[in-house]
Structures are given as structure tokens and as C-alpha cells.
Amino acid sequence: MPELPEVEHTRRNLERWMKGATIVHVAAHDTRAVKPKPRAFESALVGRVVKKIERRGKWLRWTFDDGSLMFGHLAMSGWFEPSRAGAPPLRFERVAIDVKRGKKSMRVSYVDARRWGGMTLATADTPTWKKLGPDPLIEGIDEARLLAKLARRKKTTIKEVLLDQTLLAGVGNIQAIEALWKAGIDPRSRASSLAAKEVSALVRGLHWTIERTLADLAKGDEGEENPFMIYGRKGTPCPRCKTVLQRIELGGRTTTFCGGCQRRLGRGRLGAGRAKA
DNA sequence: ATTATTGTTGGTAG
């Protein structure tokens, strides 16, 4: 489920459900989903008041009244779901957090079939959090800095580099695919082959797809089954040029792209051999 | 039965 837009959507939900609330009960059903171990996790959280919930890339950070922190990651299949305090556990529920704000009580459940995500308590920012690159929605993307960083990645394709969370925080497989399509850049292009002009188009593409996905999430159930322009649409015509979309693998991840209007960079020199789309 | 899946991490090697 989650890349930057989904995690931001989740953060907004969590803020509505938990901000300013007191944690009255916690049940960690799965030892893999929490750190420290369930009993210690539960007792550390009970009685805490949620002061704020922030996001950086795909990571969430809760700050509590005593200054302690909780980091959360949804990995591939995690999400948070509201329900009634005291309700029986949901399918694949790993953690249930019961909160109370004024007279209102509710439960916030962490559900994760694949069990790759979870929550970690801490007293300071984790190394992983600190290493995250700029977040497109928080500090934005500095194109000159991005260009300089891409220039050092001589071997790797632009698609693979975009998934590096220390370069930009929050870009995942789908957002990378969509942004490259929007920018008209072939995902197989070496990262170092992008010039300022292409970096600029890519940054616009990233903002475009992030905002688009957020808008779709805001619709709730009204959203479409596949709200993306080309992700998951192999074999269908490109919405822009009608060429049949292809699917390949890059760095172990499925990549959809259009061979008709996404240009392969870094081939030939001085523009030789580059056909107009 | 086979294949694919929205992500990170830790080890290795250079």
C-alpha cells in the first residue's frame, strides 16, 4: 500500500484519531511488529499523550508528552484502521492502540498481513530517520543538489536510484514509474545521464504524481481501482502516445514504461541518434 | 501450482 502519498494520507488520519489523545491501552499481538518486546512496548505507551505525528518519506514519527518517540513503517502491506475500543482483533491486526480524548474513546489498529512493517519506541531519532534525504512535501526538492547527487551514480539506472531513500525520501516503485513517464524519461537511462533540464522535468513529474495520488486518496472509496497512468497497465496503449506499454525488471522491481515517448538518455553524444518522440 | 506484490536491511565486495 504505502509510498509517500499513502503514508501522508495515513499521517493525516492518525492526527485526526490520536493527536491530543491519551493512550489508555495497548495490545501488541505480534512480537515482530514492535520494539521493544510486546510487554515493554505496551507499558511504555500506556498513559502517554500524543503531541504530534510527523512523516518523513515513508516513515512516521509520533512525539509524546514525555518527549519519547515512536517510529512507524508500513512496509509493503501495513495500514492503520480505526475501530471500536474493545472490539475483537481484526484479521492480521498486529497492534491495537486504544486512545481517549475528552469523552471519546476509540481504537487505532495496526494491520499488516506480510509483517514487514511495525513500530519502534525510541528516545531520539533513529539512524535510519536521520539518513533520509529531502522530503518532496516538507523541504521540497533542490534541483541543483539532486543533479549533483545523480551525477555520482554512474552505473545505476535513474529508476533504481529514485528508490534510494537517502536521495529523496518517500519515492517508491509506483511514484518513480509515474514520474518518469510524466517526465518522458526512459527508466533504463543511467542516473548520471540526466542534465539539468531532465532533472527539472523529473522533479515536476514527482510533484505531479504525488499530488495526484494524494487527491485520489482523499476521495476514499470513490477512488478508482488503479488511479495510476501507467503502473499496472502493461500491454495497454500509452495515454500520451498510444504505444503499447512495456514491463521490465530493474533492480529487482517491476517497471512499466512507454518505449514510444520516454526517451533513453546517455546514448550517443551531442544528441546524435536521438530521435524526436 | 505458479507468479507477482506499493519496501527495507544487512552483508559483501570493490
Next chain:
DNA sequence: TCTACCAACAATAA
């Protein structure tokens, strides 16, 4: 220190 590559983590849905 930085870059690149790979296996591991697990459970579902088509």
C-alpha cells in the same frame, strides 16, 4: 566513506 549488488524477511491474490 561511497557505490553496487544480493538475499532475506512473509503472506496473500490472481
